[in-house]
Amino acid sequence: MAVAPPDNHIARQSNLRRALAAAPLDALIVTSLPNIAYLTGLFVSTAALVVTPDQLRLIVDGRYTEVAEARRRELPTLTVVTLPPGSSFEEGLASELASIGNGRVGFESDHLTVYRHQDLTGRLAGKGARTHLEGTQGLVEGLRVVKDPWELGRLREAATRLSDAAKCIIPKALAGMSERQVAAIIEAELRRVGFDKPAFDTIVAAGPNSAMPHYRAGDGQLSEGDLVVMDFGGMLDGYAVDLTRTITVGRPRERERRLLEHVAGAQAAAFRAIAVGKAATAVDDAARRVLESAGLGEAFSHGTGHGLGLEVHERPRVGRWRAELADEALQAGMVFTLEPGAYLAGWGGARIEDDVVVTPGGAEWLTDVPRLP
Structure with missing residues (x-):
């Protein structure tokens, strides 16, 4: 399967960061799989991405560690986070967001269920994070x-x-x-x-x-x-x-x-x-x-x-x-x-x-x- 050159993905990530700055948002949670593929070149059945002004943290489970690491070697902007066995994406997201600190974090309203949003909010509160989650629409789709x-x-x-x-x-x-x-x-x-x-x-x-x-x-x-x-x-x-x-x-x-x-x-x-x-x-x-x-x-x-x-x-x-x-x-x-x-x-x-x-x-x-x- 052919994948776009690394420079294309880096340019797409830069365009998204400009959109975040205009929002303004401190970070964006990307859970749409086509949007993750657009930004990283990774085509998988489940993943999550946390985009900040200086990082892209790609969360995968053990099935996709090898292919995610291959993308990381192509994209110096990417950090791969592999979930421990038995952990959930919500827990992985909560841990990554808690490490960012306080701030306004967008999530894709069309791609995060109410249940998952409530679960993530509860986990963030349990970690003492003062992250404010805000629904967004079309930030990545507008680039695509x-x-x-x-x-x-x-x-x-x-x-x-x-x-x-x-x-x-x-x-x-x-x-x-x-x-x-x-x-x-x-x-x-x-x-x-x-x-x-x-x-x-x-x-x-x-x-x-x-x-x-x-x-x-x-x-x-x-x-x-x-x-x-x-x-x-x-x-x-x-x-x-x-x-x-x-x-x-x-x-x-x-x-x-x-x-x-x-x-x-x-x-x-x-x-x-x-x-x-x-x-x-x-x-x-x-x-x-x-x-x-x-x-x-x-x-x-x-x-x-x-x-x-x-x-x-x-x-x-x-x-x-x-x-x-x-x-x-x-x-x-x-x-x-x-x-x-x-x-x-x-x-x-x-x-x-x-x-x-x-x-x-x-x-x-x-x-x-x-x-x-």
């Missing part, structure tokens, strides 16, 4: 939203592989096959082109099932004339890419052809709307207007896209404007999907999804697969 050149290189490579896989998959979806059989072909193809694993559970939805946006592959059979939604993605070196194509089994009839053309038109409009400084919601609005003008506004039941990176769904959110959510201005280096769809219950639906990167002059397609049958 703009990809650095190394990340863009991995995402470009992943998108090329996904496109190659899709071109081999689509001709193999034949009448008489079950959705599960097609999903198995997709996942085998993802492995063949070099992905580490699927990015999510593969969606294959045939006939009326295609009207359910997040249906999972089942026993349904592909029949002549069916619309078939195939939504799949892969993880390469920790980074996710995502693609959807809707095909017809056999030649498309007029109704199916028109639906696919409207959805493709909505995606094209969204792509044209991308520009640095423009609100992400404006991209959604461009796609939505096309489908509304075709009488399909109510059939478009989800957002136009989502960010891609260490997670398959991350910032930016490319959806409808909502008063309770901050609108995000597009920046060069953001990577996200464009995936408008229209779903007609009892009959079928269509979605077309590709990955794009925002550039200083607009946007660039990362995936490259024919959109219409």
Whole structure:
């Protein structure tokens, strides 16, 4: 597995420290595993990180001591703390925070449960620490939203592989096959082109099932004339890419052809709307207007896209404007999907999804697969 060069991680850590100083916070507890991977290059199933103005203390259990020490040798900013057998992460965090002294310590509100917060607070009190815990949101995610050149290189490579896989998959979806059989072909193809694993559970939805946006592959059979939604993605070196194509089994009839053309038109409009400084919601609005003008506004039941990176769904959110959510201005280096769809219950639906990167002059397609049958 390729990992970003040490200089990239050191730069990310410096950016986070500037965000802490602006908050202002004396330290930050990082418990989101993708955020830990972003800052250290360590991909594990459990860990915690304490970030201060001059230290990164990575807490792991004995399963990950060796790989954590390998990262420490690459990153002089990192100190590895291995939990003693039988100890908990809460106890490890409390001990590290108590050693820092008094101060304002942020924690990731989206990634620390109420129970764990209460447990940590109690342990700190038991150690006599006067640490004030404050909830934070998006401090690391705000850095992750703009990809650095190394990340863009991995995402470009992943998108090329996904496109190659899709071109081999689509001709193999034949009448008489079950959705599960097609999903198995997709996942085998993802492995063949070099992905580490699927990015999510593969969606294959045939006939009326295609009207359910997040249906999972089942026993349904592909029949002549069916619309078939195939939504799949892969993880390469920790980074996710995502693609959807809707095909017809056999030649498309007029109704199916028109639906696919409207959805493709909505995606094209969204792509044209991308520009640095423009609100992400404006991209959604461009796609939505096309489908509304075709009488399909109510059939478009989800957002136009989502960010891609260490997670398959991350910032930016490319959806409808909502008063309770901050609108995000597009920046060069953001990577996200464009995936408008229209779903007609009892009959079928269509979605077309590709990955794009925002550039200083607009946007660039990362995936490259024919959109219409």
